[in-house]
Structure formats: C-alpha cells, structure tokens
Amino acid sequence: MISPCPSDLALERHLADPTHSAVREHVEACDHCEARLAEMERLGTEFQRFVFPATVDKVVAVTERRPFFALPWIGVLAPMAAAAAVVLVLLPEKPPADYVGLKGSGLSLTPFVATPSGPKALADHDRVPRGAGLRFKVHADQACYLTLLSLDDAGQVSELYPTSPEPALIAAGETTLQGGIRLDDQAGSEQFFAVCTEAPVPMSELRALLTSTLGSAARPLAAIDGLPDGTRQTSLTLEKAP
DSSP: OOOOOOOOHHHHHHHGGGGGOTTTHHHHHHHHHHHHHHHHHHHHHIIIIIIIIHHHHHHHHHTTSGGGGGGOOOOOOOOOOOOOSSSBBBOOOSSSSSBOOOOOOEEEEEEEEEEEEEEEEEOOTTTEETTOOOEEEEEEEEEEEEEEEEEEEOOEEEEEOOOEEEEEEEOSEEEEEEESSSSSSEEEEEEEEEEEEESOOOOOHHHHHHHHHHHTOOOOOOOOEEEEEEEEEEEEEEEEOO
16 A cells, blocks of 8 residues: 655655655555655756756856945755766956955856755855855957866865766856766865866866875865966865754
C-alpha cells in the first residue's frame, strides 16, 4: 500500500539528493508524485534560464547606483549542476572596497546566490551555507579567453568554466556566465580564480599552474604564478558554513 504523498518540501529535498531521499520508494511507486517532480524540475529549469538571470541584472543595476556594501549578502540557491563550489553571474563594474583581486588587473568577479527574496551578491570572505548554489558575473577591460577555477581547503582544484572543451571568449565589459554550480557540503573556505588570457590556454595547463602555485603557500593565494604575459586574473574566497 502506497503511503500518503509527501509535501512539496519533501519532494524538493528528494530532487536535491535522490539517492538519500526519505521518500524515494514512494516517488518511484506513485505516478502522481512523479508528475509533481517533473513539473517542479520544469519550473526550476525555467527559473534558472529566465527568471534568475533577469533578476540578477536588476541587482547589478542597483549596485551601480549605491554603495556596494549596502546590499544584503547571504542566501541559498536551488541545486545546480557541477561538482565544486560555485555558479555563474556577472560582476558590477566596481568591486567592493575589501575585494581581494589584483589591483589594475582589468578583471573582476562577483558571485551571486539565490535566496527566497531574490539573488544576493557576495563579497570576498562572505559566509554561505554549505551546499548553496552560485552564479557569477565577470567584468573584463578587454575581450579575452576566460577560465574559472576553484580551490578548497583540501587542495582540490575544480574546473568550473568553461564547461565544454572549447575556449570561452568573452567580450569587453560585463558577461553573465551561463549555468551555475553547487557548493559541496564540507565546511571551510573555497577560493575562486578568474583567469583571462589573450590566447586560448588549455584548462589542464591553468589547473597545473594553480596546483604548482599552491605548494606550501599560505591561503588564500595572492595569485596564480606562471601565467602567460598579458593575462589578467583575480580571485575571491567564500566561507562555507552550516
């Protein structure tokens, strides 16, 4: 006999982690709940493709009209594809006062996290819930090939962008990165590196340079060493907390 159908919240938790879901057996045997899940997935996809990006642009527009620190920061985003710690969104033209990047590098990076009240921009060393989903925006002073990497406390390097083997050429100005990622459930810090090169550089080479720079260096890293001449780079760190 099939048990009573679970609540929408229980189904959302099931979508986030089907393997460990408490309602997995019920969902697999209930046509009604399968239909509910399909509709929730459709709405979630529609939100990520259309609603969230449009709302983020409004947040950025407000950011450009008032002090960056006036924005509220922390929030939780619906689960998104990826194995590391962040999602994709564009930067405001001016980073926050305590922004950790390379001064004069011509590149800036801003993560956004979704909350019930809408997307929130995050600053360097802001705290975010473990498992939160993120998106990023970047601002470059000229067209370049963009790569986004992350580094956690265990020294694990994750390749975040581009998600295809092809180099990602972005135009000068602001760019909203397509897609997003979800943070893992491990408490600690996650440092994100945006690298813009004048010519395409294989992701594997940039990953190797980051790993080499890590060595015994203090965290967070100031910059990735050994990048090609003309490369612009910047980074920021987020603290994953319960």
